[in-house]
Amino acid sequence: MxxxxxxxxxxxxxxxxxxxxxxxxxxxxxxxxxxxxxxxxxxxxxxxxxxxxxxxxxxxxxxxxxxxxxxxxxxxxxxxxxxxxxxxxxxxxxxxxxxxxxxxxxxxxxxxxxxxxxxxxxxxxPLPSQKQLEEVAIKAKEKRDDLDRTVAMAEGMSLDKNTEPVIDAEERAILEEFQKSDEAKIEQAEADLPEFRPREKKRREEPAREPKAAERGDEEEELE
The missing domain is CATH 1.10.287 (Helix Hairpins)
Structure with missing residues:
Protein backbone atom coordinates (compact mmCIF):
# COMPACT_ATOMS: atom_id res chain seq x y z
CA MET A 1 0.00 0.00 0.00
CA PRO A 126 15.27 -1.37 -15.17
CA LEU A 127 16.58 -4.51 -13.52
CA PRO A 128 19.53 -6.25 -15.20
CA SER A 129 18.70 -9.18 -17.45
CA GLN A 130 19.89 -12.73 -16.87
CA LYS A 131 22.48 -12.34 -19.61
CA GLN A 132 23.85 -9.16 -18.05
CA LEU A 133 24.10 -10.86 -14.67
CA GLU A 134 26.00 -13.78 -16.24
CA GLU A 135 28.41 -11.41 -17.98
CA VAL A 136 29.06 -9.58 -14.74
CA ALA A 137 29.68 -12.89 -12.95
CA ILE A 138 32.15 -14.01 -15.66
CA LYS A 139 34.05 -10.73 -15.48
CA ALA A 140 34.18 -10.96 -11.71
CA LYS A 141 35.56 -14.50 -11.91
CA GLU A 142 38.21 -13.44 -14.43
CA LYS A 143 39.31 -10.57 -12.22
CA ARG A 144 39.46 -12.90 -9.22
CA ASP A 145 41.58 -15.41 -11.17
CA ASP A 146 43.94 -12.64 -12.30
CA LEU A 147 44.27 -11.50 -8.73
CA ASP A 148 45.03 -15.03 -7.54
CA ARG A 149 47.73 -15.41 -10.20
CA THR A 150 49.27 -12.08 -9.27
CA VAL A 151 49.35 -13.05 -5.61
CA ALA A 152 50.91 -16.43 -6.44
CA MET A 153 53.61 -14.81 -8.57
CA ALA A 154 54.39 -12.31 -5.84
CA GLU A 155 54.69 -15.08 -3.26
CA GLY A 156 56.92 -17.10 -5.60
CA MET A 157 59.23 -14.15 -6.15
CA SER A 158 59.44 -13.63 -2.42
CA LEU A 159 60.37 -17.28 -1.87
CA ASP A 160 63.03 -17.13 -4.60
CA LYS A 161 64.69 -14.17 -2.91
CA ASN A 162 64.84 -15.90 0.45
CA THR A 163 66.02 -19.31 -0.86
CA GLU A 164 69.73 -20.12 -1.21
CA PRO A 165 70.56 -20.78 -4.90
CA VAL A 166 71.59 -24.35 -5.83
CA ILE A 167 75.12 -24.55 -7.38
CA ASP A 168 76.42 -27.65 -9.15
CA ALA A 169 80.08 -28.77 -9.32
CA GLU A 170 80.79 -27.18 -12.69
CA GLU A 171 79.39 -23.83 -11.61
CA ARG A 172 81.38 -24.01 -8.39
CA ALA A 173 84.60 -24.67 -10.34
CA ILE A 174 83.96 -21.66 -12.56
CA LEU A 175 83.36 -19.51 -9.51
CA GLU A 176 86.68 -20.70 -8.06
CA GLU A 177 88.40 -19.69 -11.30
CA PHE A 178 86.84 -16.26 -10.94
CA GLN A 179 88.18 -16.11 -7.42
CA LYS A 180 91.70 -17.13 -8.52
CA SER A 181 91.65 -14.51 -11.26
CA ASP A 182 90.69 -11.86 -8.74
CA GLU A 183 93.50 -12.93 -6.41
CA ALA A 184 96.04 -12.82 -9.27
CA LYS A 185 94.97 -9.30 -10.16
CA ILE A 186 95.42 -8.21 -6.58
CA GLU A 187 98.93 -9.75 -6.39
CA GLN A 188 99.95 -8.08 -9.66
CA ALA A 189 98.69 -4.74 -8.45
CA GLU A 190 100.69 -5.10 -5.25
CA ALA A 191 103.84 -6.02 -7.23
CA ASP A 192 103.50 -2.93 -9.42
CA LEU A 193 103.50 -0.62 -6.44
CA PRO A 194 106.86 1.24 -5.91
CA GLU A 195 109.00 0.06 -3.02
CA PHE A 196 108.42 2.14 0.02
CA ARG A 197 111.53 3.37 1.81
CA PRO A 198 111.36 5.45 4.93
CA ARG A 199 112.90 8.88 4.56
CA GLU A 200 116.01 9.61 6.64
CA LYS A 201 115.59 12.32 9.15
CA LYS A 202 118.01 15.22 8.79
CA ARG A 203 119.89 16.26 11.86
CA ARG A 204 118.90 19.63 13.01
CA GLU A 205 121.89 22.00 13.44
CA GLU A 206 121.65 23.90 16.61
CA PRO A 207 122.36 27.64 16.24
CA ALA A 208 125.58 28.98 17.79
CA ARG A 209 125.02 29.91 21.36
CA GLU A 210 125.91 33.50 22.25
CA PRO A 211 128.31 33.87 25.18
CA LYS A 212 126.91 35.12 28.37
CA ALA A 213 127.76 38.56 29.73
CA ALA A 214 130.22 37.21 32.36
CA GLU A 215 132.08 35.20 29.74
CA ARG A 216 132.34 38.26 27.49
CA GLY A 217 133.88 40.19 30.40
CA ASP A 218 136.57 37.56 30.99
CA GLU A 219 137.47 37.55 27.34
CA GLU A 220 137.88 41.33 27.35
CA GLU A 221 140.19 41.16 30.41
CA GLU A 222 142.37 38.60 28.71
CA LEU A 223 142.71 40.85 25.70
CA GLU A 224 143.88 43.72 27.87
Missing amino acids: LLDKIKKMMGLGTLPDEVAPIYKGARSEKEALELLRDARRRDEDRRNRALEDVEILQSRESELMDEGRKEGDQNRRLSLARRIKDIRWKIEEIEARIESVFNKRIRIYKEHVASLETLVALAEE
Missing part, protein backbone atom coordinates in the same frame (compact mmCIF):
# COMPACT_ATOMS: atom_id res chain seq x y z
CA LEU A 2 1.26 3.45 -0.91
CA LEU A 3 0.68 5.01 2.51
CA ASP A 4 2.59 2.27 4.31
CA LYS A 5 5.46 2.49 1.82
CA ILE A 6 5.78 6.24 2.33
CA LYS A 7 5.63 5.91 6.12
CA LYS A 8 8.37 3.29 6.10
CA MET A 9 10.55 5.24 3.71
CA MET A 10 10.33 8.48 5.70
CA GLY A 11 10.33 6.83 9.13
CA LEU A 12 6.93 8.25 10.09
CA GLY A 13 4.28 6.68 12.28
CA THR A 14 1.56 8.81 10.75
CA LEU A 15 1.48 11.11 7.76
CA PRO A 16 0.88 14.86 8.21
CA ASP A 17 -2.64 16.08 7.61
CA GLU A 18 -1.37 18.25 4.76
CA VAL A 19 -0.35 15.26 2.61
CA ALA A 20 -2.45 12.35 3.87
CA PRO A 21 -5.46 13.19 1.63
CA ILE A 22 -3.16 13.46 -1.39
CA TYR A 23 -1.75 9.97 -0.85
CA LYS A 24 -5.20 8.52 -0.29
CA GLY A 25 -6.42 9.93 -3.58
CA ALA A 26 -3.39 8.75 -5.58
CA ARG A 27 -3.26 5.38 -7.32
CA SER A 28 0.53 5.23 -7.68
CA GLU A 29 3.73 6.87 -6.53
CA LYS A 30 4.01 8.82 -9.77
CA GLU A 31 0.48 10.19 -9.46
CA ALA A 32 1.07 11.14 -5.82
CA LEU A 33 4.25 12.93 -6.87
CA GLU A 34 2.38 15.03 -9.44
CA LEU A 35 -0.37 15.86 -6.94
CA LEU A 36 2.20 16.97 -4.37
CA ARG A 37 3.97 19.15 -6.91
CA ASP A 38 0.68 20.80 -7.85
CA ALA A 39 -0.17 21.43 -4.20
CA ARG A 40 3.25 22.94 -3.61
CA ARG A 41 2.91 25.25 -6.61
CA ARG A 42 -0.53 26.42 -5.46
CA ASP A 43 0.70 27.31 -2.00
CA GLU A 44 3.77 29.04 -3.41
CA ASP A 45 1.49 31.20 -5.57
CA ARG A 46 -0.71 32.00 -2.57
CA ARG A 47 2.32 32.91 -0.49
CA ASN A 48 3.63 35.19 -3.23
CA ARG A 49 0.29 37.00 -3.45
CA ALA A 50 0.22 37.40 0.33
CA LEU A 51 3.73 38.87 0.28
CA GLU A 52 2.63 41.33 -2.39
CA ASP A 53 -0.29 42.37 -0.16
CA VAL A 54 2.15 42.97 2.69
CA GLU A 55 4.29 45.21 0.49
CA ILE A 56 1.23 47.24 -0.55
CA LEU A 57 0.10 47.67 3.06
CA GLN A 58 3.59 48.66 4.20
CA SER A 59 3.76 51.26 1.45
CA ARG A 60 0.36 52.65 2.51
CA GLU A 61 1.50 52.71 6.14
CA SER A 62 4.56 54.74 5.19
CA GLU A 63 2.40 57.26 3.31
CA LEU A 64 0.05 57.70 6.27
CA MET A 65 3.00 58.14 8.62
CA ASP A 66 4.35 60.96 6.46
CA GLU A 67 0.92 62.53 6.31
CA GLY A 68 0.52 62.36 10.08
CA ARG A 69 3.88 64.03 10.68
CA LYS A 70 2.84 66.96 8.50
CA GLU A 71 -0.71 67.20 9.89
CA GLY A 72 -1.28 69.89 12.51
CA ASP A 73 -4.83 69.01 13.52
CA GLN A 74 -4.94 66.56 16.43
CA ASN A 75 -8.24 64.99 15.43
CA ARG A 76 -6.87 64.33 11.96
CA ARG A 77 -3.73 62.84 13.46
CA LEU A 78 -5.81 60.54 15.65
CA SER A 79 -7.74 59.34 12.62
CA LEU A 80 -4.50 58.63 10.75
CA ALA A 81 -3.08 56.80 13.75
CA ARG A 82 -6.10 54.48 13.88
CA ARG A 83 -5.80 53.72 10.18
CA ILE A 84 -2.10 52.95 10.59
CA LYS A 85 -2.92 50.66 13.52
CA ASP A 86 -5.42 48.73 11.42
CA ILE A 87 -2.87 48.37 8.62
CA ARG A 88 -0.25 47.02 11.01
CA TRP A 89 -2.69 44.49 12.42
CA LYS A 90 -3.51 43.39 8.90
CA ILE A 91 0.20 43.02 8.07
CA GLU A 92 0.77 40.91 11.19
CA GLU A 93 -2.20 38.72 10.33
CA ILE A 94 -0.96 38.09 6.79
CA GLU A 95 2.61 37.38 7.92
CA ALA A 96 1.34 34.94 10.55
CA ARG A 97 -0.71 33.11 7.91
CA ILE A 98 2.29 32.97 5.59
CA GLU A 99 4.45 31.36 8.26
CA SER A 100 1.92 29.03 9.90
CA VAL A 101 0.09 27.92 6.76
CA PHE A 102 1.93 28.47 3.51
CA ASN A 103 5.53 28.05 4.66
CA LYS A 104 4.65 25.03 6.79
CA ARG A 105 2.77 23.26 4.00
CA ILE A 106 5.42 24.10 1.42
CA ARG A 107 8.15 22.59 3.64
CA ILE A 108 6.13 19.40 4.06
CA TYR A 109 5.39 19.20 0.34
CA LYS A 110 9.07 19.62 -0.51
CA GLU A 111 10.12 16.81 1.82
CA HIS A 112 7.57 14.39 0.39
CA VAL A 113 8.27 15.42 -3.19
CA ALA A 114 11.97 14.66 -2.70
CA SER A 115 11.19 11.26 -1.16
CA LEU A 116 8.74 10.34 -3.90
CA GLU A 117 11.16 11.42 -6.61
CA THR A 118 13.67 8.94 -5.21
CA LEU A 119 11.04 6.22 -4.97
CA VAL A 120 9.83 6.77 -8.53
CA ALA A 121 13.38 6.86 -9.91
CA LEU A 122 14.18 3.53 -8.26
CA ALA A 123 10.97 1.98 -9.54
CA GLU A 124 11.65 3.12 -13.10
CA GLU A 125 15.24 1.89 -13.16
Whole structure:
Protein backbone atom coordinates (compact mmCIF):
# COMPACT_ATOMS: atom_id res chain seq x y z
CA MET A 1 0.00 0.00 0.00
CA LEU A 2 1.26 3.45 -0.91
CA LEU A 3 0.68 5.01 2.51
CA ASP A 4 2.59 2.27 4.31
CA LYS A 5 5.46 2.49 1.82
CA ILE A 6 5.78 6.24 2.33
CA LYS A 7 5.63 5.91 6.12
CA LYS A 8 8.37 3.29 6.10
CA MET A 9 10.55 5.24 3.71
CA MET A 10 10.33 8.48 5.70
CA GLY A 11 10.33 6.83 9.13
CA LEU A 12 6.93 8.25 10.09
CA GLY A 13 4.28 6.68 12.28
CA THR A 14 1.56 8.81 10.75
CA LEU A 15 1.48 11.11 7.76
CA PRO A 16 0.88 14.86 8.21
CA ASP A 17 -2.64 16.08 7.61
CA GLU A 18 -1.37 18.25 4.76
CA VAL A 19 -0.35 15.26 2.61
CA ALA A 20 -2.45 12.35 3.87
CA PRO A 21 -5.46 13.19 1.63
CA ILE A 22 -3.16 13.46 -1.39
CA TYR A 23 -1.75 9.97 -0.85
CA LYS A 24 -5.20 8.52 -0.29
CA GLY A 25 -6.42 9.93 -3.58
CA ALA A 26 -3.39 8.75 -5.58
CA ARG A 27 -3.26 5.38 -7.32
CA SER A 28 0.53 5.23 -7.68
CA GLU A 29 3.73 6.87 -6.53
CA LYS A 30 4.01 8.82 -9.77
CA GLU A 31 0.48 10.19 -9.46
CA ALA A 32 1.07 11.14 -5.82
CA LEU A 33 4.25 12.93 -6.87
CA GLU A 34 2.38 15.03 -9.44
CA LEU A 35 -0.37 15.86 -6.94
CA LEU A 36 2.20 16.97 -4.37
CA ARG A 37 3.97 19.15 -6.91
CA ASP A 38 0.68 20.80 -7.85
CA ALA A 39 -0.17 21.43 -4.20
CA ARG A 40 3.25 22.94 -3.61
CA ARG A 41 2.91 25.25 -6.61
CA ARG A 42 -0.53 26.42 -5.46
CA ASP A 43 0.70 27.31 -2.00
CA GLU A 44 3.77 29.04 -3.41
CA ASP A 45 1.49 31.20 -5.57
CA ARG A 46 -0.71 32.00 -2.57
CA ARG A 47 2.32 32.91 -0.49
CA ASN A 48 3.63 35.19 -3.23
CA ARG A 49 0.29 37.00 -3.45
CA ALA A 50 0.22 37.40 0.33
CA LEU A 51 3.73 38.87 0.28
CA GLU A 52 2.63 41.33 -2.39
CA ASP A 53 -0.29 42.37 -0.16
CA VAL A 54 2.15 42.97 2.69
CA GLU A 55 4.29 45.21 0.49
CA ILE A 56 1.23 47.24 -0.55
CA LEU A 57 0.10 47.67 3.06
CA GLN A 58 3.59 48.66 4.20
CA SER A 59 3.76 51.26 1.45
CA ARG A 60 0.36 52.65 2.51
CA GLU A 61 1.50 52.71 6.14
CA SER A 62 4.56 54.74 5.19
CA GLU A 63 2.40 57.26 3.31
CA LEU A 64 0.05 57.70 6.27
CA MET A 65 3.00 58.14 8.62
CA ASP A 66 4.35 60.96 6.46
CA GLU A 67 0.92 62.53 6.31
CA GLY A 68 0.52 62.36 10.08
CA ARG A 69 3.88 64.03 10.68
CA LYS A 70 2.84 66.96 8.50
CA GLU A 71 -0.71 67.20 9.89
CA GLY A 72 -1.28 69.89 12.51
CA ASP A 73 -4.83 69.01 13.52
CA GLN A 74 -4.94 66.56 16.43
CA ASN A 75 -8.24 64.99 15.43
CA ARG A 76 -6.87 64.33 11.96
CA ARG A 77 -3.73 62.84 13.46
CA LEU A 78 -5.81 60.54 15.65
CA SER A 79 -7.74 59.34 12.62
CA LEU A 80 -4.50 58.63 10.75
CA ALA A 81 -3.08 56.80 13.75
CA ARG A 82 -6.10 54.48 13.88
CA ARG A 83 -5.80 53.72 10.18
CA ILE A 84 -2.10 52.95 10.59
CA LYS A 85 -2.92 50.66 13.52
CA ASP A 86 -5.42 48.73 11.42
CA ILE A 87 -2.87 48.37 8.62
CA ARG A 88 -0.25 47.02 11.01
CA TRP A 89 -2.69 44.49 12.42
CA LYS A 90 -3.51 43.39 8.90
CA ILE A 91 0.20 43.02 8.07
CA GLU A 92 0.77 40.91 11.19
CA GLU A 93 -2.20 38.72 10.33
CA ILE A 94 -0.96 38.09 6.79
CA GLU A 95 2.61 37.38 7.92
CA ALA A 96 1.34 34.94 10.55
CA ARG A 97 -0.71 33.11 7.91
CA ILE A 98 2.29 32.97 5.59
CA GLU A 99 4.45 31.36 8.26
CA SER A 100 1.92 29.03 9.90
CA VAL A 101 0.09 27.92 6.76
CA PHE A 102 1.93 28.47 3.51
CA ASN A 103 5.53 28.05 4.66
CA LYS A 104 4.65 25.03 6.79
CA ARG A 105 2.77 23.26 4.00
CA ILE A 106 5.42 24.10 1.42
CA ARG A 107 8.15 22.59 3.64
CA ILE A 108 6.13 19.40 4.06
CA TYR A 109 5.39 19.20 0.34
CA LYS A 110 9.07 19.62 -0.51
CA GLU A 111 10.12 16.81 1.82
CA HIS A 112 7.57 14.39 0.39
CA VAL A 113 8.27 15.42 -3.19
CA ALA A 114 11.97 14.66 -2.70
CA SER A 115 11.19 11.26 -1.16
CA LEU A 116 8.74 10.34 -3.90
CA GLU A 117 11.16 11.42 -6.61
CA THR A 118 13.67 8.94 -5.21
CA LEU A 119 11.04 6.22 -4.97
CA VAL A 120 9.83 6.77 -8.53
CA ALA A 121 13.38 6.86 -9.91
CA LEU A 122 14.18 3.53 -8.26
CA ALA A 123 10.97 1.98 -9.54
CA GLU A 124 11.65 3.12 -13.10
CA GLU A 125 15.24 1.89 -13.16
CA PRO A 126 15.27 -1.37 -15.17
CA LEU A 127 16.58 -4.51 -13.52
CA PRO A 128 19.53 -6.25 -15.20
CA SER A 129 18.70 -9.18 -17.45
CA GLN A 130 19.89 -12.73 -16.87
CA LYS A 131 22.48 -12.34 -19.61
CA GLN A 132 23.85 -9.16 -18.05
CA LEU A 133 24.10 -10.86 -14.67
CA GLU A 134 26.00 -13.78 -16.24
CA GLU A 135 28.41 -11.41 -17.98
CA VAL A 136 29.06 -9.58 -14.74
CA ALA A 137 29.68 -12.89 -12.95
CA ILE A 138 32.15 -14.01 -15.66
CA LYS A 139 34.05 -10.73 -15.48
CA ALA A 140 34.18 -10.96 -11.71
CA LYS A 141 35.56 -14.50 -11.91
CA GLU A 142 38.21 -13.44 -14.43
CA LYS A 143 39.31 -10.57 -12.22
CA ARG A 144 39.46 -12.90 -9.22
CA ASP A 145 41.58 -15.41 -11.17
CA ASP A 146 43.94 -12.64 -12.30
CA LEU A 147 44.27 -11.50 -8.73
CA ASP A 148 45.03 -15.03 -7.54
CA ARG A 149 47.73 -15.41 -10.20
CA THR A 150 49.27 -12.08 -9.27
CA VAL A 151 49.35 -13.05 -5.61
CA ALA A 152 50.91 -16.43 -6.44
CA MET A 153 53.61 -14.81 -8.57
CA ALA A 154 54.39 -12.31 -5.84
CA GLU A 155 54.69 -15.08 -3.26
CA GLY A 156 56.92 -17.10 -5.60
CA MET A 157 59.23 -14.15 -6.15
CA SER A 158 59.44 -13.63 -2.42
CA LEU A 159 60.37 -17.28 -1.87
CA ASP A 160 63.03 -17.13 -4.60
CA LYS A 161 64.69 -14.17 -2.91
CA ASN A 162 64.84 -15.90 0.45
CA THR A 163 66.02 -19.31 -0.86
CA GLU A 164 69.73 -20.12 -1.21
CA PRO A 165 70.56 -20.78 -4.90
CA VAL A 166 71.59 -24.35 -5.83
CA ILE A 167 75.12 -24.55 -7.38
CA ASP A 168 76.42 -27.65 -9.15
CA ALA A 169 80.08 -28.77 -9.32
CA GLU A 170 80.79 -27.18 -12.69
CA GLU A 171 79.39 -23.83 -11.61
CA ARG A 172 81.38 -24.01 -8.39
CA ALA A 173 84.60 -24.67 -10.34
CA ILE A 174 83.96 -21.66 -12.56
CA LEU A 175 83.36 -19.51 -9.51
CA GLU A 176 86.68 -20.70 -8.06
CA GLU A 177 88.40 -19.69 -11.30
CA PHE A 178 86.84 -16.26 -10.94
CA GLN A 179 88.18 -16.11 -7.42
CA LYS A 180 91.70 -17.13 -8.52
CA SER A 181 91.65 -14.51 -11.26
CA ASP A 182 90.69 -11.86 -8.74
CA GLU A 183 93.50 -12.93 -6.41
CA ALA A 184 96.04 -12.82 -9.27
CA LYS A 185 94.97 -9.30 -10.16
CA ILE A 186 95.42 -8.21 -6.58
CA GLU A 187 98.93 -9.75 -6.39
CA GLN A 188 99.95 -8.08 -9.66
CA ALA A 189 98.69 -4.74 -8.45
CA GLU A 190 100.69 -5.10 -5.25
CA ALA A 191 103.84 -6.02 -7.23
CA ASP A 192 103.50 -2.93 -9.42
CA LEU A 193 103.50 -0.62 -6.44
CA PRO A 194 106.86 1.24 -5.91
CA GLU A 195 109.00 0.06 -3.02
CA PHE A 196 108.42 2.14 0.02
CA ARG A 197 111.53 3.37 1.81
CA PRO A 198 111.36 5.45 4.93
CA ARG A 199 112.90 8.88 4.56
CA GLU A 200 116.01 9.61 6.64
CA LYS A 201 115.59 12.32 9.15
CA LYS A 202 118.01 15.22 8.79
CA ARG A 203 119.89 16.26 11.86
CA ARG A 204 118.90 19.63 13.01
CA GLU A 205 121.89 22.00 13.44
CA GLU A 206 121.65 23.90 16.61
CA PRO A 207 122.36 27.64 16.24
CA ALA A 208 125.58 28.98 17.79
CA ARG A 209 125.02 29.91 21.36
CA GLU A 210 125.91 33.50 22.25
CA PRO A 211 128.31 33.87 25.18
CA LYS A 212 126.91 35.12 28.37
CA ALA A 213 127.76 38.56 29.73
CA ALA A 214 130.22 37.21 32.36
CA GLU A 215 132.08 35.20 29.74
CA ARG A 216 132.34 38.26 27.49
CA GLY A 217 133.88 40.19 30.40
CA ASP A 218 136.57 37.56 30.99
CA GLU A 219 137.47 37.55 27.34
CA GLU A 220 137.88 41.33 27.35
CA GLU A 221 140.19 41.16 30.41
CA GLU A 222 142.37 38.60 28.71
CA LEU A 223 142.71 40.85 25.70
CA GLU A 224 143.88 43.72 27.87
